[in-house]
Amino acid sequence: MSANAFIPLFSRTVSRRSLYLFSGVAAAAAAATTVAATASAADNRKYYSYNNNNNNGNRRSGWGFFGGAAAAAAPVVHIAAVNKDRSFDDYQRIYNTIAEKIREEDEYDGYIGYGPILVRLGWHSSGTYDKNDNTGGSYGGTMRFKLEQSDGANNGLGNARAFMEPILKEFPWISHGDLYTLGAVCAVQELQGPKVKWRPGRVDMPEDTTPKNGRLPDAANGADYVRNFYARLNMNDREAVALTGAHCLGRTHLKNSGFDGPWGAASNSFTNEFFVNLLNEQWKLQKNKAGNMQYDSPKGYMMLETDYALVQDPAYLKIVKEFANNEGAFFKEFASCFQKLLENGIDYPKDAPTYVFKTLDEQDL
Numbered sequence: 419m420s421a422n423a424f425i426p427l428f429s430r431t432v433s434r435r436s437l438y439l440f441s442g443v444a445a446a447a448a449a450a451t452t453v454a455a456t457a458s459a460a461d462n463r464k465y466y467s468y469n470n471n472n473n474n475g476n477r478r479s480g481w482g483f484f485g486g487a488a489a490a491a492a493p494v495v496h497i498a499a500v501n502k503d504r505s506f507d508d509y510q511r512i513y514n515t516i517a518e519k520i521r522e523e524d525e526y527d528g529y530i531g532y533g534p535i536l537v538r539l540g541w542h543s544s545g546t547y548d549k550n551d552n553t554g555g556s557y558g559g560t561m562r563f564k565l566e567q568s569d570g571a572n573n574g575l576g577n578a579r580a581f582m583e584p585i586l587k588e589f590p591w592i593s594h595g596d597l598y599t600l601g602a603v604c605a606v607q608e609l610q611g612p613k614v615k616w617r618p619g620r621v622d623m624p625e626d627t628t629p630k631n632g633r634l635p636d637a638a639n640g641a642d643y644v645r646n647f648y649a650r651l652n653m654n655d656r657e658a659v660a661l662t663g664a665h666c667l668g669r670t671h672l673k674n675s676g677f678d679g680p681w682g683a684a685s686n687s688f689t690n691e692f693f694v695n696l697l698n699e700q701w702k703l704q705k706n707k708a709g710n711m712q713y714d715s716p717k718g719y720m721m722l723e724t725d726y727a728l729v730q731d732p733a734y735l736k737i738v739k740e741f742a743n744n745e746g747a748f749f750k751e752f753a754s755c756f757q758k759l760l761e762n763g764i765d766y767p768k769d770a771p772t773y774v775f776k777t778l779d780e781q782d783l
């Protein structure tokens with residue numbers, strides 16, 4: 419049964435204007451059903467926990483479960499909390515503020531600017547998702563906690579979070595999950611990438627819902643690993659290849675990941691260059707200064723082993739060729755699977771709005 423099936427019951431049982439979320443917690447020890455409301459620092463960034471403690475694993479009486487010994491089989495449910503007081507214009511205003519800041523602070527990282535690292539922030543906030551129990555993902559905004567930040571795979575993302583700090587201060591009503599994903603959509607679009615549909619409704623969740631470290635991918639691996647990794651995110655081969663195409667943006671940094679160099683020439687514009695370079699450059703696997711293996715080309719470009727796996731595996735290779743020859747096909751696929759990545763694990767009520775933001779250029783700003 420879809421989690422959406424619970425929504426009518428949910429809204430009938432509790433009607434509160436300020437209600438952002440009821441999420442059920444199946445706790446092993448407790449015996450009664452209680453509703454606990456906890457307010458977070460920001461006035462309306464509240465979460466409510468619906469404690470379903472009947473211990474029978476029956477999802478009908480709750481709306482979400484966090485893992486606990488007795489709830490091992492019950493998946494977490496994350497229902498988007500749509501803030502009826504906010505409109506498209508409110509979110510477009512946040513988009514514009516991020517986009518203008520990307521434009522203004524263009525000297526960051528050797529004039530690459532903040533776009534690529536904002537895409538990485540949105541992706542790493544979402545890339546902890548596990549389809550097997552519906553944990554992780556962007557919903558709870560848990561990237562704001564030290565535990566998640568300290569995952570080695572997130573090294574360097576402090577710069578992106580610091581970029582977002584003044585924006586959170588200016589718009590304290592947005593959740594961290596919404597902000598981080600909106601930032602990634604904004605960066606893709608402002609760097610001339612495809613329009614990516616975006617939906618609000620993520621809710622800041624407490625620290626103990628933070629996924630354990632180790633869920634983000636390790637670049638020192640081949641095609642089987644890549645396929646398994648993306649399967650956990652519910653992504654097929656075509657989606658896996660399209661998502662990796664985001665490596666047209668930005669670069670690797672020795673101090674962050676132990677890898678060195680950009681994937682191509684146009685590090686701050688979203689193109690299909692990643693696929694073109696994969697096919698056309700002369701790649702050589704060698705040890706970098708940090709002692710890690712990476713593919714290098716005479717032009718000074720690099721590929722991770724997980725990137726290069728896309729030309730070693732015949733099924734992936736076919737898709738790489740298609741995207742290298744047809745940027746439109748890449749853009750179309752990327753727009754749809756990037757939205758899916760950012761929304762993994764979230765149930766949206768039927769009346770939840772979907773937004774397509776205008777770029778600054780389209781607004782003549």
Ligand code: HEM
Pocket residue numbers: 534535537538541573574635636637638644647661662664665667668669670671672673674675676677722724756
């Ligand atoms: C197997 C999957 C992946 C692996 C192993 C991987 C690995 C990496 C590594 C090692 C870096 C360098 C970080 C640094 O040194 O600063 C990086 C950067 C980056 N990744 Fe990925 N990545 C993967 C998938 C993705 C996906 C799915 C996206 C987005 C859709 C993405 C977007 C980016 C971007 C934009 C950067 C550049 C960040 C910057 O310039 O600061 N990556 N990735």
